[in-house]
Amino acid sequence: xxxxxxxxxxxxxxxxxxxxxxxxxxxxVVDWLTTSGDYTLDKVVEKLVSSHNGKEIMNxxxxxxxxSYGVKSLDGKRFIKTKEVQDEFFESEAYSVxxxxxxTDAAKAGEFFMGILPSDLSDEINKFMKDSENLPExxxxxxxxxxxxxxxxxx
Numbered sequence: 001x002x003x004x005x006x007x008x009x010x011x012x013x014x015x016x017x018x019x020x021x022x023x024x025x026x027x028x029v030v031d032w033l034t035t036s037g038d039y040t041l042d043k044v045v046e047k048l049v050s051s052h053n054g055k056e057i058m059n060x061x062x063x064x065x066x067x068s069y070g071v072k073s074l075d076g077k078r079f080i081k082t083k084e085v086q087d088e089f090f091e092s093e094a095y096s097v098x099x100x101x102x103x104t105d106a107a108k109a110g111e112f113f114m115g116i117l118p119s120d121l122s123d124e125i126n127k128f129m130k131d132s133e134n135l136p137e138x139x140x141x142x143x144x145x146x147x148x149x150x151x152x153x154x155x
Contacts, residue, residue, distance in 0.1 A: 001079075002068070002115030008093040018094050022068040022116045023079055029121060032067055054103075061102045061109070066090065068116040 001023040010016050024032070033044070044060070069089050070081035089095050101108045 002112060004098070006094040006097050008097045010093060016094075018092075020089065020094060020098070021070060021072055021079070022065070022112070023070065024068050024116050024118070026118050026121065028067060029117065032063070036063070058099075058103055061099065064113070064116065065095070065099065065102075 001021060003019060003021050005017050005019050007015065007017045036044075066086055067081075069086050070079045071085055072079055098112075102112055103109070
């Protein structure tokens with residue numbers, strides 16, 4: 001799970017900090033890959049790295065944010081991702097701050113991507129990144145690190 005404090009100015013002009021949670025289960029990753037047509041995580045990574053189409057890259061990040069954003073239930077048994085919960089986040093400036101970070105900062109993008117994946121799937125990506133000869137070293141630097149059990153970035 002990727003947990004992140006996001007500071008922004010709300011629509012009343014007040015500075016706020018919200019703690020936001022993002023996570024994909026294995027089932028959600030499989031659903032995402034098969035419905036997006038990519039079928040493997042390494043193809044998604046390659047598309048992010050090699051695409052020179054800004055619109056396509058932004059759509060991938062928007063989709064990742066929407067699929068992974070949710071709210072933990074009080075008992076910790078569920079991660080609630082209803083349309084209403086996700087719409088509330090997407091209609092906030094917190095979403096705008098996160099989105100702009102992801103599309104302009106490769107380190108933040110890598111951190112987010114690896115953080116939302118289940119740990120055993122991120123291990124698969126780490127292996128791919130280490131073995132790939134086609135990806136730039138600077139990109140490998142951000143994605144090739146071993147991900148801790150849970151990433152909790154509070155900034």
